[in-house]
Amino acid sequence: MAPDKGALHLYNTLSRTKEPFVALNAPHVGMYVCGPTVYGPPHLGHARPYVTFDVLSRYLRHLGYQVRYVRNITDVGHLVDDADEGEDKIARRARLEKLEPMELVQRYTLAFHKAMDLLGNQPPSIEPRASGHIPEQIEMIEVLIRKGFAYESNGSVYFDLEAYRAKYPYGDLSGRVVDELVAGAGNERRALAGQSEKRKPEDFALWKNAEPQHIMRWNSPWGLGFPGWHIECSAMGVKYLDAPFDIHGGGMDLLFPHHESEMAQTTACHDCAPCRYWMHNNMVTINGQKMGKSLGNFINLDDLFEGTHPLLSQAYDPMSIRFFILQAQYRSTLDFSDGALAASAKGYKRWIQGLQELIAYKPAPSMAGQEPAVNSGSILSAPIFEAKAQAALNDDLNTPILIALGYELLNEFQSVKSGKITVTAANWTDLVGKIKVYMTDILGFNLSDSGKEASLSPALEGAMKLILDLRQQAKDSKNWAQSDLIRNALNEAGIKVMDDKEGSRWSLG
RNA sequence: GGUCGGGUGGCCGAGUGGCUAGGCAGAGCUCUGCAAAAGCUCCUACAGCGGUUCGAAUCCGCUCUCGACCUCCA
Structure with a gap:
């Protein structure tokens, strides 16, 4: 039975309105959120979506739902743009740091988990890795080929958008019109890898033939390669939540092409939409500017926590x-x-x-x-x-x-x-x-954890009591020089002393 | 060029037709050996120009302006 504790309304990107939330299979709620690519340290851009969806999952649980919150770890790497055309992000960093790609992935996965923990986020119910779901992705691609929505070309497989559009609408989520996409001005920026292998420029990769220098590679019916960017979320989302599930979340930057493509893949494969509600958190800016490595305003979470x-x-x-x-x-x-x-x-x-x-x-x-x-x-x-x-x-x-x-x-x-x-x-x-x-x-704020100091150590407690007693004696005899000396010295040691009517209080930091 | 989302007081940030959001900063005050902390009081904005309305930050139009995305970057 769906718990009825008032009407939760969520903004659905698909309808561009706030809709009442109705669980598809109450009391269960399936929620998929696009996780991080673990090719670098966790940064500010990771904080917002995961705090947001953490609160959502907590609230849904409070409302009585049994939430299965799935958030992936993208560790198969994807192409980098700019000068590093065609080279896998993770593979590239790995080469630079002389590490196995999976070693690098492990390091940043742990760093990510630590940051999430510090931010007070509860871990998701399932955190599937893309690299651990290659067979599922291959299987999904095979279905798409069989159904006529994908084609193999030179060891790669592409999604056939024309075939898809003949049967399903495309572009509803992001508001894109395909014919304007490619024709659009200002769009000649990137010479996309493998463009010539595609039947139509708007087709997107499901499986990519691996170049020799591409370290991360898997066997597939089409040769050595690696999965396309969008397929992992589709495959893993359906595997753990079934389609359609309730909520799919992520940053607004993922709206197009990532989520639009996910939607097409899943719809083509299973003949139903991946989810009921699409939710997108807005972006983070730094001093009013987009955060970007090239802009020099990129802030890692460690930098934030350590100043x-x-x-x-x-x-x-x-x-x-x-x-x-x-x-x-x-x-x-x-x-x-x-x-x-x-x-x-x-x-x-x-x-x-x-x-x-x-x-x-x-x-x-x-x-x-x-x-x-x-x-x-x-x-x-x-x-x-x-x-x-x-x-x-x-x-x-x-x-x-x-x-x-x-x-x-x-x-x-x-x-x-x-x-x-x-x-x-x-x-x-x-x-x-x-x-x-x-x-x-x-909201995730611990209210019972007052007196952090009190639990530090009884020894410190005792020492502080002694010091403050001595200071109180100085104060009682109006020896201000002495009492201020003690307070200043403690201050420099990182202990704040404050006097009020009842006496002196102290705290760290 | 296209699509989408914004422009609220010194700063951050809620609010969609009439009723003080809130926080930070600032000013005054209380407390007080000093300092800090805390508390009280004050500070009433809605990019611009038109329009609709008895009444608009809130609806409509235009202009200016900022941001995100535009296919293998998450």
Whole structure:
């Protein structure tokens, strides 16, 4: 039975509208997201889609669905453009670094996993590798040939778009019109490899004959070669999710030709569309510009987390990056700049620490004559908070609104602390539970992990207590030079000391 | 040239017909040995020009402008 907890609406690229989400085989939901090509270190461009679809899978699970989230690892390499025409990306890097291609793939796969983990992304249910599914891809290509939608040419196999278009529409997803594609001006840029082998220039490769220098190669009915770019997603998506499955996600840059081709291949092979909903996250820019290696503004995630990049003034905590990403709706472009990141990191600190304090708070019993917030329409009322949080997510995953609700909670929380408004213990317990559900389970921010310092080590705790006691003695005797000396020295050692009414607090960093 | 998506206050970023989004920065204040942190208050925008409407950031048209993609780059 499909759980009914309000109506989730998702923007479907295919219809260009927000549609109510209806699972094809409730309570199961199949979701396929195009994964990374592991030919280099994980970068900013990887952060956004995987945070976005992580939140989607978490929310679907919260709604009661059993989600199978499949995200591939592309490790068979694809052609590079520019000067390296015709040479496999992975093979090229491997040669440069004098490694086996698979060694390189392994290194960057691990780096990718680590970055995803730091960003708070849960691993997908299945993470199939393209190189581990060569037989499935070959099999699919054979079906396409048999059905007359593909042809072999000089050891390569191409998708016959003309044959396909005679039976199915093509271009609906991306809004392309084939006849304009090839004819279009400004399109003479690339002399595509193997263009002469094709019957029509718009045909795309399913299997590519391997040149001698191409290291990554597999045996096939058409000779040594490697699969075309699009076929892996089609083959693996269908293998693990069946066609049609519910959701196919990825970056907007994949819309054409990648997803359009996937759609054609699967449709031609199985006579049904690969999926019901196509979702695309918008792109990331750096200081308003596309991120690109040639533009010199490429930011790897490690650089971000460690602050080692000329464009960055400081290191950014991975979870503050997650926060930054979720502060924008996934269909808007998101501009990374040092200023925006710094602002967001600061806001995140207040947000997370405030909420941590909130969920640890034990409200005093209601005072007579004061109306509890639960009756006043305040967001501190658990049902009201939940209704608003759910409405935000149901509207095509509007995470910025949900984050803003967190700030609203903190605002009202002040009034609770100062006794201006009262809450009932029962409602407070409910509210804390809901906050954990939405902010932790769904958005992925850990609220119970306050006092990172407290768990560091009892030895440090003890030492700090001693130091702060000594400092307090200095303060009591108005020996400001001494107390400031201690505070400054600790500061230089990376320990912040702050005084308030109750005494001194300290924290790392 | 084509297709698609944008242009919101100093910055980031929600919002699709009337009701203060939110954050950061800035200003003032509270607290305070100093500092920091925290809290309170203030800061009311919607690229331009027309149009529709009682009323538009929100709908329509035009202009300017930015971005993505345009077949083997994920």
